[in-house]
Amino acid sequence: MRKISLLILLLTTYSEVFSQEAVPISKTDLESKVSDNNLQVKMAKKEAELAQAELLGTRAMYLPNVNASYTFSNTNNPLYAFGSKLNQARITAMDFNPDNLNNPKSISNFATKIEVQQPIINMDAVYQKKAGQVKVEALNIKTERTREYVQFELKKSYMMLQLAYKMLETLENAKQTTLANKKVIDNYYKNGMIQKSEVLYMDVRISEIESQIQTAKSNVKNASDYLYFLLNENSDNKVLKPTESLQYTEYIVDSNLRLNDHRKDLQAYQKSLEAYDWMIKSSKAKFLPKLNAFGSFEMYDNKVAQFNANGYLAGIQLSWNVFDGLKSKSEQEKYKAERSKAETEIEQYTKQSQLELSKANRQIEDAQTKVSFTKQAWEQSKEAYRIRKNRYDQGLEKSADLLSAETLMSQKELEYQQAVFEYNVAGEYQQFLKK
Template identity: 35%
Template structure:
């Protein structure tokens, strides 16, 4: 029993220590820096960029030589091939011209060591393919930059949400303290027989509501911390606390989506890739010029390298007609480019609408914040008056509880308005960020 008691005591101490882990303070600049270094979305975007770079290196084959070494063992009784093997081995004798032997040579072995070289010289269509691959790496680089900007948007937004939740927690704690003081006063009056049981129960209900609301907010703080940790690729389960962040619009407001924004620029570059691809397809009509060379060693014995021979040359090839394949491929690429152009214009229109909406939301949030500030001042004064009158027994419990609830709601709405204002500014920055 003593051992069990010690174990239970140690377990209780452990879980108590775990539950009392203090929150980790973090600044927005620190969160952004960690996300830029470790965020998984950014890592994946950089990997895609590396893949595009590797694909570009593959196109170096348009001017680099290709060299192949092979060793082949063969055996045949085919008359033509058997005599050819002997010729390649430089092993033909007068007896080999015997018609009986020519017609029935028997099994004839040949061991061929071969070194082959292919050297591209002029392939215009492949040259344009390389240019398209170069542009593709540029597109992926721009997309990576936009991914970094998008992660910045997400981290800032989660941080602002967390900041709002802590403001809501402070409001709720203040409201809970106020309700608890009302409860203490009401309980004292009830014990003295000066108030009814229904008044005390109403205050108790309000206390429970405030406690429940506080618990919900603290749970949301934990969830928002998990989201922030995920964006920063940090261990889960850490509760983060925020420093006060103040966002403001720049002095000169941009009201038109900039076309040099990274994602817009990526789409423009994509249009350029189609131009290059179309030219490359048309260039496939031109002749190709390539060189080749081959060196062989033939022997009738394994691992023999007796008779050596070579041949080399230059080949000019021209696909004169390919069943309209090239023409139709170019036509398809032109249509695909037209589709991308429409998507580009549609994207600009959508982003422009989003920018105007962000500016309107910002204006509405600022107006709402100002209006709520006046409402809060009036609600605070009304609560102060009702508290004095309540202590004198001149107003009902419902009146003071309603006033306290109204004040808490006004403060929460003001915090929400500030969150909406900062969220609009954050989104505005994302929409107008340029290279």
């Protein structure tokens, strides 16, 4: 019953995986895919768009501020009553009577007012705008670096998909080899030439390979789903299949390779320092004179929607912020401290990046050595299996020894494919780090 249940489970899973549509994809197709659809790239772009939206607020440094209002009031306050009547151009000689001045009747006032404030020179706002522009530039550069990272991740995931299919192919070939050997062993057993235990050994090996094949199929689907995730595409009932097989690619190793100072992430960090410089200048500029113009046009009447009297006011104001309770000074110190912190973080990040680049070079060398050794071991295991197979066919080897040789050969082939994958990934990572 356990065997039957296992068989049903394997058949069900096989049906689920391979009833899906196989979508072929090449490395060229992948490179032509628009990486802007990637969610990580989208988030970086939205961050830059947010900074651009914040930058729009600096337009207030040169655009006028215009307000319009319509106000109704009713008062018997002597001062406001006389002023309202004066604004309405309804003052007569009788209004100067002391009794009327001291005890006026209540008066209604409808006032329409348009106010305009026009900035002329505000250096602190000018420097704030400069800081905002630099911030936008930094985030745009960061977006470009994010796009480069996603492109590297796409290449890595594509190679992971190639490896998954290669391992599945290797295990399928191992299964065919084992089934061919099983036919020979079954014939030997029928003729009484071997014991039942040797047939059971072969059955165990086939079950082991079936289990590995099932895991390999799951790895194929996992790698395909991850690629779809990076591309931000729907993976329902679809599985990607690479048109090229996993191949060893030669990468140049330079132990003296130095970090590129113009790498986009480093450029973005330097831009952040520039933004802090502008913010410090903005804080200092708050003590500089500010020149602003202002004006208003007013219309008054004691009846609604009537505008029988009007007047205007216009002027220019030159002002200084002589002392603000050390608020601006504290702001300067804050920006200086943040800049110093950012400078230290950049130094640390730069040194870590150089270490990462050197490490990547060593990883390529180590992976290259591993490829050589695993390839040699694979070739030797194939030769060992060939020799044991010939001796087994001549009745000079046990089936257990043949199974051991076949298992070792399959294992070494898988190790070789894994080593090629690790080498190619290390090479692509080095290319990403040195851009």
